[in-house]
Structure formats: C-alpha cells, structure tokens
Amino acid sequence: MVNPFFANKLEQAVKVTGCPLCFMRQQAESKYIHSIIADHINDPASRVHIINSLGYCPTHTWKIAEVEKKEDGESLGTSIIYEHLTLVIRERLEKLKKHPKTLTQNNPLLKQVQKYLPQQASPSASLRTETPCRVCVMAAESDDSYVRWLLEGLSDPDNDETRRLYKQSNRLCFDHLRQSLDKAAPASAAGLEFLLEDSLEMLKALDGDLRVHISKYDYDKKAPRTEAEQFSWLRAVYFFAGRREGENPKPKFSDSQD
Ligand SMILES: [Zn+2]
Numbered sequence: 001m002v003n004p005f006f007a008n009k010l011e012q013a014v015k016v017t018g019c020p021l022c023f024m025r026q027q028a029e030s031k032y033i034h035s036i037i038a039d040h041i042n043d044p045a046s047r048v049h050i051i052n053s054l055g056y057c058p059t060h061t062w063k064i065a066e067v068e069k070k071e072d073g074e075s076l077g078t079s080i081i082y083e084h085l086t087l088v089i090r091e092r093l094e095k096l097k098k099h100p101k102t103l104t105q106n107n108p109l110l111k112q113v114q115k116y117l118p119q120q121a122s123p124s125a126s127l128r129t130e131t132p133c134r135v136c137v138m139a140a141e142s143d144d145s146y147v148r149w150l151l152e153g154l155s156d157p158d159n160d161e162t163r164r165l166y167k168q169s170n171r172l173c174f175d176h177l178r179q180s181l182d183k184a185a186p187a188s189a190a191g192l193e194f195l196l197e198d199s200l201e202m203l204k205a206l207d208g209d210l211r212v213h214i215s216k217y218d219y220d221k222k223a224p225r226t227e228a229e230q231f232s233w234l235r236a237v238y239f240f241a242g243r244r245e246g247e248n249p250k251p252k253f254s255d256s257q258d
C-alpha cells in the first residue's frame with residue numbers, strides 16, 4: 001500500500017541530486033524550524049525545551065538562523081532564542097566563577113586517590129546537557145516514517161510506482177540504507193529485498209567506475225574517462241555522507257542508475 005502523502009514527496013525528491021530520504025528529512029526540518037520561529041518562540045513549554053537542551057546542535061543552530069533569514073528576511077526569532085540562552089549561560093558561568101571547582105588533574109596525590117572517590121562532575125558539567133536537540137529528535141521521527149513508507153511502497157505487489165520512482169533517484173545514502181535494514185517489518189520484506197538488490201547493483205557499478213578511475217591515474221592522469229568514471233568519487237561521497245543541505249553538485253551517474 002502506497003502512502004499518498006509519501007508518494008507525493010517521493011515524486012519531488014527523486015528530481016533533486018542526492019539521497020531522496022535525506023532531501024525529505026531536510027524539508028521536514030525546514031518546516032519544523034519554521035514552525036518554531038513562527039509559533040513557538042514565546043511558548044513557555046518550547047522555551048523550557050530550548051533551555052534544557054542548551055539550544056540546538058551546531059547543524060540546526062545554523063539552519064535555524066539561515067531558514068529565518070531566508071524565509072522571513074529577518075532574525076528576530078533567532079535573536080529571542082539566543083538572548084534567553086545567553087542569559088542562562090551567563091548565570092551558570094557566574095556561578096562557576098564564584099565557586100570554581102578545584103582542578104585536580106595535575107595533583108599526583110589526588111590522582112592516586114581519585115579512583116576510590118565518587119566520580120566528580122567535570123568543571124564544565126553545568127554547561128553541558130544530555131537532552132538532545134529538538135530538531136534532531138524531530139528529524140529522527142520523520143526519518144522513521146519516511147523509511148517505513150518507502151519500504152511499504154516498494155513492497156506493494158499491485159503498484160510498482162514507488163519502484164519506478166525510486167529507480168529515477170540517486171539512491172539511498174549509507175545511513176538511510178542502514179535505517180531501512182533496521183526498520184523493515186515482515187510486511188515490507190519484499191521492499192527491503194528490492195532495496196538490497198538495487199543497492200548491490202549500484203555499489204558494484206560504483207566500485208567498477210572507481211577502480212577504472214584510479215587505474216587511469218597510474219598510466220596517464222589525463223586519460224579520457226567516461227562521465228561515470230569521472231564522477232565516481234562524488235557518487236561515493238553522496239553514498240557515504242548523504243545529501244548536503246542546499247545546493248548539491250550534480251554528479252553524472254552511471255548508465256545502470258539512469
Ligand atoms: Zn540519506
């Protein structure tokens with residue numbers, strides 16, 4: 001059974017360069033970030049989340065600033081988030097300044113007895129958190145749905161539209177392939193089988209192109225290369241690293257992927 005919402009997303013995602021599920025996740029992140037900025041900046045519960053996680057991870061901190069600037073042409077939301085966070089960090093630093101932890105690392109006697117004492121928190125403990133970035137959590141949830149829907153669509157015995165669309169894409173990256181392995185259910189076994197077979201074929205072609213590309217360096221660096229050989233390194237980067245945010249260079253893919 002093909003999820004109609006997913007089918008629509010997939011149709012758009014196969015047209016862009018790089019892993020289609022990376023693209024869908026990036027779209028979902030942008031949408032979520034936009035809702036944080038538009039509706040939740042002054043919402044107390046959201047503010048508590050932001051403080052608990054001490055802001056966002058570096059990737060999403062940049063993305064929040066960029067999304068707001070790009071879509072709204074301003075940076076009010078970003079300023080409000082980080083004004084509050086700056087205040088929180090300042091208070092914590094003030095406390096640390098008043099009660100500095102004794103730095104014991106270089107005291108040989110203390111080092112000796114330390115293993116018998118309860119584990120001491122690091123000096124920067126109050127400036128760290130175990131609470132993950134909210135956008136990362138949301139992105140993982142969105143990944144979960146998209147991976148399952150892809151597997152379901154690829155398993156549909158009465159409709160090969162998902163397979164047809166998937167064959168037009170630049171294929172899943174390594175991370176999304178691993179997620180597919182972990183998230184396949186008995187009902188989506190046929191989809192996983194298709195995905196594995198297709199990935200093996202893609203990797204075989206990639207490996208062949210990389211080998212020829214490398215071997216040509218041995219006898220003549222300027223030896224003519226097919227497009228598939230010439231861009232093999234870039235295809236490998238797309239597979240191992242996934243799609244980058246924003247514009248992605250277009251590698252020419254080998255015939256087997258057209
Ligand atoms: Zn991906």
Ligand SMILES: [Zn+2]
Binds near residue numbers: 057058133135136137
């Ligand atoms: Zn994050």
